[in-house]
Amino acid sequence: MTSTMEIDLGPEAKAFRDELREWLEANKPKPDEKASIEADSMAEAPRRGMGMGAAWQQWAEKLHDARYLCVSWPEEFGGRGLSGIEVAVMNEEFARAGVPRITRGMGEWLVGPSIIVWGTDEQKAHFLPRIIDGTDRYCQGFSEPDAGSDLASLKTRGVVDGDEIVITGQKVWTSGSQMANMMFCLCRTDPDVPKHQGISYVLVPMRREDGSSNGFELSPIKQMNGGAGFTQTFITEARAPMFNVIAGLNNGWRVTMTTLGNERGGNATTQHVQYTRQFWDAVDMVRERGKQHDALTRQQLAWAFTRTEIMRFQGLRLLSEVIAKKEPGPASSVNKMFWSEYAQRFAEILMDIRGADALVMPEQKPDEYRPDRWQSDFLTTRSVTIWGGTAQVQRNIVGERVLGLPKDPSNEDGRTGR
Numbered sequence: 319m320t321s322t323m324e325i326d327l328g329p330e331a332k333a334f335r336d337e338l339r340e341w342l343e344a345n346k347p348k349p350d351e352k353a354s355i356e357a358d359s360m361a362e363a364p365r366r367g368m369g370m371g372a373a374w375q376q377w378a379e380k381l382h383d384a385r386y387l388c389v390s391w392p393e394e395f396g397g398r399g400l401s402g403i404e405v406a407v408m409n410e411e412f413a414r415a416g417v418p419r420i421t422r423g424m425g426e427w428l429v430g431p432s433i434i435v436w437g438t439d440e441q442k443a444h445f446l447p448r449i450i451d452g453t454d455r456y457c458q459g460f461s462e463p464d465a466g467s468d469l470a471s472l473k474t475r476g477v478v479d480g481d482e483i484v485i486t487g488q489k490v491w492t493s494g495s496q497m498a499n500m501m502f503c504l505c506r507t508d509p510d511v512p513k514h515q516g517i518s519y520v521l522v523p524m525r526r527e528d529g530s531s532n533g534f535e536l537s538p539i540k541q542m543n544g545g546a547g548f549t550q551t552f553i554t555e556a557r558a559p560m561f562n563v564i565a566g567l568n569n570g571w572r573v574t575m576t577t578l579g580n581e582r583g584g585n586a587t588t589q590h591v592q593y594t595r596q597f598w599d600a601v602d603m604v605r606e607r608g609k610q611h612d613a614l615t616r617q618q619l620a621w622a623f624t625r626t627e628i629m630r631f632q633g634l635r636l637l638s639e640v641i642a643k644k645e646p647g648p649a650s651s652v653n654k655m656f657w658s659e660y661a662q663r664f665a666e667i668l669m670d671i672r673g674a675d676a677l678v679m680p681e682q683k684p685d686e687y688r689p690d691r692w693q694s695d696f697l698t699t700r701s702v703t704i705w706g707g708t709a710q711v712q713r714n715i716v717g718e719r720v721l722g723l724p725k726d727p728s729n730e731d732g733r734t735g736r
C-alpha cells in the first residue's frame with residue numbers, strides 16, 4: 319500500500335511515533351501470522367472487536383499488554399489519553415507497518431465512552447477493565463421492529479425485581495450478537511411518561527454464571543453479501559443486577575445520545591484507514607487491468623483519493639472535539655454522511671471499472687454463495703447509510719442542530735432521533 323502524506327507533528331507526538339515505530343518493528347506479526355489475522359479481519363466480527371482466530375487473539379493480547387487498546391480513553395480508566403494527533407499517528411504507523419489496528423469494537427468506541435461520561439466510579443472500575451482485556455464483548459440492543467430511526471418508541475420492557483432488573487422484548491439487526499457476551503440494551507422502565515423519559519440503559523449479561531442463556535434467543539439474518547453477521551434477538555426475562563443500569567432508572571436517553579454521538583463520529587479517526595487501504599488496493603486492481611491510462615478511471619480515482627484525505631482530516635478534527643468536550647457533538651453527523659456516502663459511491667465506481675466481470679461470481683463450491691472482495695464491498699456498503707442512523711436522519715440532525723433550521727415535524731417533542 320502507498321501511504322498518505324505524513325502529518326506535521328509536535329514534539330510529543332513525534333516521541334510517541336518513534337516509540338511506537340520501535341515497538342511495531344520488534345513485535346509485528348510475521349507475514350504468515352499477518353495473513354491469518356487479515357483473513358479473520360475480513361470477516362464481520364472483528365470490526366466489532368471480536369475476532370475469533372488464534373492469530374487475531376494473540377495479536378490482540380500483545381496490543382493489550384503493550385497498552386495499545388482503547389488508547390483515546392483517559393489514563394485513569396486504562397487508556398493512554400492519547401490526543402487526536404497521537405491517535406492519527408497510531409493509525410498511520412499501523413498502516414505503515416502493514417499490520418491490523420485491532421480495537422475492542424463496540425466496547426471501545428460506544429459503551430466504554432458512555433460509561434466514562436455517565437457511570438458511577440464503581441461502574442467505571444468494574445466495567446471498563448473488562449472491555450480493555452476482552453472479557454466483555456458487547457453487542458448493541460437498541461433497534462426493534464417498530465423502533466429504528468424513532469428509537470425512543472422502543473417497547474422492550476424492564477421491570478425492577480428487588481436488586482435486579484428483568485428484561486423482556488424483541489430487538490432486531492443486533493450486529494455481532496453471536497460473539498458477544500454482553501448487550502447494552504435499552505428498555506422501557508416507565509410506560510406512563512413521555513417516551514424519552516421512561517427509558518433505561520442496561521448492561522445485560524447474555525449468559526448466566528452456569529453458562530446457560532440468560533433469556534436470549536438469537537435468530538441469524540442472512541445478508542446479501544452471504545454473511546449472517548446480525549440477528550433478530552428475542553429476550554425473555556433476562557436478568558441484570560441494578561448495578562448494571564447506567565445513569566439510573568429512566569435516565570437512559572441521555573446515555574443513548576452519548577452512545578449514538580460516538581457511533582456517528584467516534585471511530586472517525588480509524589475510518590479513513592480502511593478506505594485509504596481499499597483505495598490503494600483499487601489502484602493496484604486498475605493497474606492489473608491496464609486501465610491506469612483511462613481518463614475517466616483516473617478522474618474517478620482522483621475524486622476518491624481527495625475524499626479519503628478529507629475523511630482523515632475530518633476524523634482528526636472530530637477526535638479533538640471529543641477529547642475536549644468528552645463526547646462528539648452534532649457535527650459527527652456530517653462525518654457519518656460523508657464516509658458512508660463515499661463508501662457506497664466508491665464501491666459503485668469499482669464495479670463500473672470492472673465492467674462485465676463485476677457481474678460474474680468467482681468459482682463456487684456447490685451450495686456456496688461467496689462474492690469476491692469487490693462484489694462483497696458493493697453489496698455490504700448498501701447498509702452503511704442505514705446503520706448508526708440513516709442518511710436522512712443525519713440530514714435532519716445537521717439541519718436542526720448545526721444549521722438551526724426549523725425542527726422536523728415528525729420529531730414532535732424536539733428531540734433528535736437515532
Ligand SMILES: Cc1cc2nc3c(=O)[nH]c(=O)nc-3n(C[C@H](O)[C@H](O)[C@H](O)COP(=O)(O)OP(=O)(O)OC[C@H]3O[C@@H](n4cnc5c(N)ncnc54)[C@H](O)[C@@H]3O)c2cc1C
Pocket residue numbers: 457458459460461462463465466467468490491492493494548701704705706707708709710711714726728729735736
Ligand atoms: C448492517 C446493519 C447493522 C445494524 N446493527 C445494529 C445493531 O447492532 N444494533 C441495533 O440496535 N441496530 C442495528 N441496526 C439497525 C439500524 O440502526 C436501523 O436500521 C436504523 O436506525 C434505521 O431504522 P429502521 O431500519 O427501522 O428504518 P426506519 O426508521 O423505519 O426508516 C425507514 C426509512 O424512513 C426514513 N426516515 C425515518 N424517519 C425519518 C425522519 N424523521 N426524517 C426523514 N426520513 C426518515 C429513513 O431514513 C429510512 O429511509 C443495524 C442496521 C443495519 C442495516
